[in-house]
Amino acid sequence: MSRRLVNLTLDTLEDLPRPCRQCVFWELDPVSADRACAAGDTGLEKEAWVSQTLLEWGSCGKLAYVDGMPAGFVMYAPPAYVPRSMAFPTSPVSADAALLMTAHVVAAFAGGGLGRMLVQGVARDLTKRGVKAIEAFGDAKFGEADEAQDGCVAPVDFFLSVGFKTVRPHPRYPRLRLELRTALSWKSDVEYALEKLLGSMSPDTLLRPVRPATATRSGPS
Numbered sequence: 719m720s721r722r723l724v725n726l727t728l729d730t731l732e733d734l735p736r737p738c739r740q741c742v743f744w745e746l747d748p749v750s751a752d753r754a755c756a757a758g759d760t761g762l763e764k765e766a767w768v769s770q771t772l773l774e775w776g777s778c779g780k781l782a783y784v785d786g787m788p789a790g791f792v793m794y795a796p797p798a799y800v801p802r803s804m805a806f807p808t809s810p811v812s813a814d815a816a817l818l819m820t821a822h823v824v825a826a827f828a829g830g831g832l833g834r835m836l837v838q839g840v841a842r843d844l845t846k847r848g849v850k851a852i853e854a855f856g857d858a859k860f861g862e863a864d865e866a867q868d869g870c871v872a873p874v875d876f877f878l879s880v881g882f883k884t885v886r887p888h889p890r891y892p893r894l895r896l897e898l899r900t901a902l903s904w905k906s907d908v909e910y911a912l913e914k915l916l917g918s919m920s921p922d923t924l925l926r927p928v929r930p931a932t933a934t935r936s937g938p939s
Contacts, residue, residue: 719785721832723839726779726793731768733781733788735822739764743870744793744819747801771799776847780839782823782832790823792836794844794852806855808886808893815851815895816844821872837880837896845898852896854882859890 724730731739740760742751745767754763771778779793797803797811800819804810811817818840823832840852856874874892878884882894 721789721835722783723780723835724783725777726768726781726791727772728765728769730781731765734791735788735824738791738820738822741870742767744800744802748805750801767799771795775799777843780836780843782827782836784827784830784832788824789827790821790832790836792821792840793819794840795819803855806891806893808855808888808891811853811893812851812885812895814849815853816849818852818854820870821876833876834880841896841898849898851898852882853885854894854896855891856882856894857890858888858892 742754742760742763745751745764746754751760754760768778775796778795778799779791781788782790794816797809797815797817800817803817803819818837821833821836823836837852844852854877855871856877857871858874860871860873860875871891874884874894877894877896880896882896884892885895886893
């Protein structure tokens with residue numbers, strides 16, 4: 719079994735689950751999103767948002783593949799590119815942070831650490847670009863039958879499990895934060911766990927195989 723991460727592009731956009739490929743919950747403000755849904759052109763709006771963000775800011779998503787099959791994804795961007803971010807009761811996102819908009823792992827691949835692998839990929843990308851932290855709005859009532867936005871806002875428990883801390887509590891939509899210095903501190907632990915789980919890793923993965931202790935550089939990351 720091999721795993722790899724790739725950047726979200728207009729080509730890999732087609733590998734998102736169909737409901738997510740057509741969803742513009744994050745990319746448009748509530749009024750514009752309703753208008754796009756009524757017009758039936760949400761797919762085009764999604765593509766336009768990804769294209770603009772890639773051109774103006776750079777990578778805004780990661781996809782995880784297991785044995786060549788799309789298995790999960792995350793999307794992220796500065797809050798200025800995410801109109802829906804201002805509609806949350808715990809907004810705004812901090813000025814030094816990028817917003818992790820949504821995260822999803824296909825049910826057949828859940829429980830294998832893909833979510834943590836995706837967040838680690840985001841952390842490494844944003845650190846290279848000088849971003850200090852990742853923030854996210856979590857859903858404290860994810861999975862409840864009477865809630866309509868399941869899937870658009872990832873569950874609070876997911877963010878807590880990968881190292882986020884609550885910075886602004888709320889009964890439904892707390893805002894959480896992951897300091898990238900903290901995220902990188904558990905990089906070697908993640909790599910070691912993945913190496914044990916997979917046995918061998920695909921050569922194009924963004925997570926490097928763990929090195930012997932004698933070859934590991936010491937000092938702060």
